[in-house]
Amino acid sequence: MNLTLKIWRQKDASSKGQMVDYKVTEISEHMSFLEMMDVLNEQLVNSGEEPVAFDHDCREGICGMCSMYINGEAHGPDRGVTTCQLHMRMFKDGDTITIEPFRAAAFPVLKDLVVDRSSFDRIQHAGGYISVNTSGNTQDANSIPISKHAADEAMDAATCIGCGACVATCKNSSAMLFVGAKVSQYALLPQGQVEAADRVRNMVAQMDLEGFGNCTNTGACEVECPKGISLENIARMNRELMKASV
């Protein structure tokens, strides 16, 4: 198929960006969206132009690196997938596709479609861990039984890949689905209880400091999350914060 792409080009963090039109031809419906971008970039390199910079790596939907905003949706029109798993069969010959970086004050653009998501790391530094020594002298793993239900729920929360689609999708650029998922994982496990109050307080404070907005229960984050992280995690984070504050 033949497509028109409208892509955000921006030289670096301090330059002004703009939308630029490109044509790509002979795109197979079996290609992934990123392979279609590879075709465009090969075309640009061959004509001596700078290729479009975009983040990508594992191309298996798990590293959380790809971050395109396609036709007004994080990771594009398909559900439950990252951009690397989005396939061109979702589009039609002659389509015009708009491709932008994730837009949020806390995710500044570094170049073209590449954004800086280090704010997520800083939230984790503020408490996204259990304070245990890595000495290998911990007690036997079976000495604290954990119910299958709690372990499965913690696993569902831990499935978050930190891609930032929740932030990009939210009208308030809220990071509460991401933070809620991490808080939930530890809140559901006995190992995480000891410092649960400090953890949620510190992570939420850092989240605010980074400039993420608040949750207004619109639920768009859950719809666009490639890993199906549920809104329940935001509710649990709020309960944990409430508990920590009384």
Next chain:
Amino acid sequence: MALDSKVPKGPIKDKWTDYKNHIDLVNPANKRHIDVIVVGTGLAGGSASATLAELGYNVKAFAYQDSPRRAHSIAAQGGINAAKNYQGDGDSTYRLFYDTVKGGDYRSREANVYRLAEVSANIIDQCVAQGVPFARDYGGLLDNRSFGGVLVSRTFYAKGQTGQQLLLGAYSAMNRQIARGKIEMFNRHEMLDVVVVDGKARGIIARNLITGEIERHSAHAVVIASGGYGNVYFLSTNAMGSNVTAGWKIHKKGAHFANPCYTQIHPTCIPRSGDYQSKLTLMSESLRNDGRIWVPKKMEDVMAIREGRKKPTDLSEEERDYYLERRYPAFGNLVPRDVASRAAKERCDAGFGVNTTGEAVYLDFKSAITRYGIEQAKIHNIKNPSDAKIYELGQAIVEAKYGNLFQMYEKIVDQDPYKTPMMIYPAVHYTMGGVWVDYNLMTTIPGCYCIGEANFSDHGANRLGASALMQGLADGYFVLPYTIGDYLSGDIRTGKISTDTPEFEAAEKEVSERINFFVNNKGTKSVDYFHKKLGKVMWDKAGMSRNATGLKEAMAEIKAIREEFWKEVSVPGTANEMNPELEKAGRVADFLELGELFAKDALMREESCGGHFREESAELDGPQKGEAKRNDEDFAFVAAWEYKGEPADAVLHKEELEFNDIELKQRSYK
């Protein structure tokens, strides 16, 4: 120079304990004055960074990604082995050790593997304490499953995302140390050279991938944990950014590179669909528990399927060739990875591949769905169920076991694998070769260590499932933190290492010149053009099956591609900005050298071993006729190559492998 493996004396079960009792230690107050650089922050590098910081060293950690959480360890699906014997099925340290050495086709170092098995149980305890949500049974205890090549259930798992959860565990341990200021994290930085001062590794040259700035970083020791080099084939299951650069740079500065030709080919990947393909996607090996593998018996059926005149479901049982069940009746579809991969390639090479490229075989779940369906009908007391009912009941069971994989397949291929057989083909997955290290995990450059997939030591010529994660974490959490202390105890009076020395200057100059060459070279071809060309030679001539003629041709062809690359490569943009094409150019330049050494190593190894079928070395008669023939007499050694300029000139050093605790036997799956 003779290779000294530094394996401690004494019985194998006491080696590690005795070693730890006798090494030199650094007192906590002195650790504060010692800096360690860790390059790569996946399972091995992340766990090493966290632990070294925990011990009190000042750690500088480098990742080319925007966050350690993106490392490719995250994509590992199946699980992690540990000799816990929670199931009471007879597992022990010795059995894990035995399975790993045998599975590796007797080409790994016994003492390292024993230590790996010994610390494996600690890994699980450590990760659970960090909040890794491993699967639990209804009593609240940890659940286990079994993997290919073993007779016990010792694999711990977190759904199909074990690598992700273990990596996030190591990442969280790093975060705690970053918050304490004990790890200084350099994201979006790439190491481009190691700096050797007075014969010791004392720092690195790195490029800030956002600004393009070249930076000098010093330390008392350098740890390389940069993963595998499977992308030398261009198409592999590795992440797009996985590269050999850090390992190759230290090789060029004096670290020997061991067994470069040992590559694992995984049998169950989604086949390539066209020339544009950027990478391959793995389907978990666990699918072979329930899938039957076949191709049509008759060539006319193959053609009819390729041309769309027939569907696979149109073929009767008699018209199908279940070639694994035919050739290996004892193990059938569950033969090890290397055997399954070679058999699939053999059928496709003979023309029986079922997709348009001719590179696919069927993995069929019909029998399993029917079998489960009949069983379910009995359980639910359904009398005379219709075929449709049986299918419905059976499909629900298969969905519960493999649902996420089936969904992933459907997204990529756009076919419903419940209704039509999956298509699979072998793909490059994991590299068992890597930088040569001694028992201390130190390379042949003093003070330069190499851990995880980037080193060579533990997997031999073939890696068993669920053992890669184990090695990465064992090295990082529990082995390196001891062994590096022994070395660093000699550095407590050294003080800060200056970066203002001729050695740093020379290394920086070399790095800058290379970058400037790329951005100023007015070539006509893209980096990917060369990478794809290299990958094709590698797959065709140094892939799953190899022969002397092909390997010699490969060496010459790779050299020619390399020469063309340095003349014709085109890298748009400038050096002083974020420039992904420039990053790729540097990595492909290194692959173009490694690829030739890879072929040279394969040429030298005149035996079939692990995943590598050397066509000249097959069993000629007897029950194993046609199968791979290992040659212990002449090749029970590690091939460690010393850099001498051109890859063709590399000099071979042999570390003879001794097997005192395990008898060398032929692997038979008939």
